[in-house]
Amino acid sequence: MKPSPRSSALAGAVLWVILALPPVRHVLESELTPQVLVQIPLLALAGALLARLFSRRLDTVMRLWNDGGIPGLLLASVAGMTWMLPRLMDASINEEGYALAKFLTVPLLVGVPVALSWPKSGFVTRGVLLLEVVATAFRMGWLYLVSPERLCSNYLLGDQQRLGKLLVAIGVVIALVLAWQLIWGRVRVESPQ
Amino acid sequence: MPILRTLLASLLVLTAGLTTFSYATNGFRAYTSESARRIEVREHPRKVPDVLLVTADASRTSFASLRGRWLLVEFIYTGCASYCALQGDDFSRLQDRLKGPLARRKVELVSISFDLKQDGPDRLAGYQKRFGDRGVGWLAARPLDQKGLAKLMRVFGVTAVPDGAGGFVHNAAIAIVDPQGRLVAIVNWNDLNAAEQYVTHRLTT
Missing domain, CATH: 1.20.5 (Single alpha-helices involved in coiled-coils or other helix-helix interfaces)
Structure with a gap:
C-alpha cells in the first residue's frame, strides 16, 4: 500500500528539517563522500516526497507544459549537474548564501521535478536518463579517482579518491540492475500516458 | 499543443x-574553488585587510606597514612535514633570484602561519633558519589573533583542513600583493619562475 500524499509530504518535510540541523550538516559535510552520496541525494528525496502533496493539483499544468516529463527531467539534470561542481560544494560549506541555495534548490529543482516527471515519462526518456546517470557516475568517479589534485579545497585527497571508487561502483551496480531488468525483468515499452 | x-x-x-x-x-x-579564486583575484584585485602580525623576531607589524613594495605571500605552518617543507626552501631560493629588488626593499617575501596554536616567534625563526634564510627580505609572521587570521584566509582564499595527524592539508600557492596593498595574482606554490617574472616585469616597466 502506498502511503497517503499527506504522510509522505510530512516525511519529506521532516527529512528536510533533519538534514538542515547544524549537527547533521556538520557530520555530512565533514567529508566529501557523505556530502555527495548521502546529503545531496537525501535532499532530493525530501523534495520528491514533498512533491506528492501538490502533484495532483499541478496535473493540468504538467499535462500542458511537461509532456512526457521531458522539461522536468531536463531541469533536474541541469540543477543536479550544477551541484556536482566542486567549487559549489566548497562554497556550500564556506558561505551561508550557497548553503541556503543548496538546501533550497536540490529539493525544489531536483527532487520535485523528478517526482512530477518520472511517472509521465516513457521508456525512451527513462532509458536516456538512466544511461546518463550511469555515464555521469563513471565520468565523475573516474575524474575523482585520477585527479592528482584536490578538487575541493575543503576535503582531503584520500576522501576524494574513496568517493571516486564508490561512484564507479555505483555506476556498475546501476548498469547491472538495468541490464538484468532488460533481459529478465518485465519491460513496459509503451508510454504510460 | x-x-x-x-x-x-x-x-x-x-x-x-x-x-x-x-x-x-x-x-x-x-x-574548482582553487581555479575560481585565481581568476577572480586576477580580474578583481582584492584589498588585503590591515591585519596585525607577530614576526619571527617577536616584533609587531601589519599589512599596512608593508605597503609600498611587492609582496610574495605564502601561507604555511612550521610543523609541516610534506610539501609545505619545500615552500620554505623555495623562498630562500627566491631570495637569491630576487636579490637586488629585495635589497632595495622593492619586494618582500612573506610567510604567514595559520597554525596559531603552535607557531610562535621562536618556531617561525626556526622555520626560516631551517630553510636557509639569506637574511634579506623574508618575513615570517603569524596573525596576532584568530580574527585577523580568519580575515586573511578569507581574502586570500586559503583553506586549511586538519589532516587527522596533527597537521593540515592546505591549498598552497604564492599570492602576489601589489604596492597599493591589493592581492592581484595567485601562482602555483612551486612556480618560482612565474612569481619572479611577475614582479620583475612590473618593476622594470
Missing part, C-alpha cells in the same frame, strides 16, 4: 541552466 509548449519549456530550462552554469563557473573557466 503540448509538444510545442514542452519544447518551449525545455528550451527555457536549458537557457536558464546554461546561464546559471556559466555564472557558477566564471564563464566555463573555473570548476
Whole structure:
C-alpha cells in the first residue's frame, strides 16, 4: 500500500528539517563522500516526497507544459549537474548564501521535478536518463579517482579518491540492475500516458 | 499543443541552466574553488585587510606597514612535514633570484602561519633558519589573533583542513600583493619562475 500524499509530504518535510540541523550538516559535510552520496541525494528525496502533496493539483499544468516529463527531467539534470561542481560544494560549506541555495534548490529543482516527471515519462526518456546517470557516475568517479589534485579545497585527497571508487561502483551496480531488468525483468515499452 | 509548449519549456530550462552554469563557473573557466579564486583575484584585485602580525623576531607589524613594495605571500605552518617543507626552501631560493629588488626593499617575501596554536616567534625563526634564510627580505609572521587570521584566509582564499595527524592539508600557492596593498595574482606554490617574472616585469616597466 502506498502511503497517503499527506504522510509522505510530512516525511519529506521532516527529512528536510533533519538534514538542515547544524549537527547533521556538520557530520555530512565533514567529508566529501557523505556530502555527495548521502546529503545531496537525501535532499532530493525530501523534495520528491514533498512533491506528492501538490502533484495532483499541478496535473493540468504538467499535462500542458511537461509532456512526457521531458522539461522536468531536463531541469533536474541541469540543477543536479550544477551541484556536482566542486567549487559549489566548497562554497556550500564556506558561505551561508550557497548553503541556503543548496538546501533550497536540490529539493525544489531536483527532487520535485523528478517526482512530477518520472511517472509521465516513457521508456525512451527513462532509458536516456538512466544511461546518463550511469555515464555521469563513471565520468565523475573516474575524474575523482585520477585527479592528482584536490578538487575541493575543503576535503582531503584520500576522501576524494574513496568517493571516486564508490561512484564507479555505483555506476556498475546501476548498469547491472538495468541490464538484468532488460533481459529478465518485465519491460513496459509503451508510454504510460 | 503540448509538444510545442514542452519544447518551449525545455528550451527555457536549458537557457536558464546554461546561464546559471556559466555564472557558477566564471564563464566555463573555473570548476574548482582553487581555479575560481585565481581568476577572480586576477580580474578583481582584492584589498588585503590591515591585519596585525607577530614576526619571527617577536616584533609587531601589519599589512599596512608593508605597503609600498611587492609582496610574495605564502601561507604555511612550521610543523609541516610534506610539501609545505619545500615552500620554505623555495623562498630562500627566491631570495637569491630576487636579490637586488629585495635589497632595495622593492619586494618582500612573506610567510604567514595559520597554525596559531603552535607557531610562535621562536618556531617561525626556526622555520626560516631551517630553510636557509639569506637574511634579506623574508618575513615570517603569524596573525596576532584568530580574527585577523580568519580575515586573511578569507581574502586570500586559503583553506586549511586538519589532516587527522596533527597537521593540515592546505591549498598552497604564492599570492602576489601589489604596492597599493591589493592581492592581484595567485601562482602555483612551486612556480618560482612565474612569481619572479611577475614582479620583475612590473618593476622594470
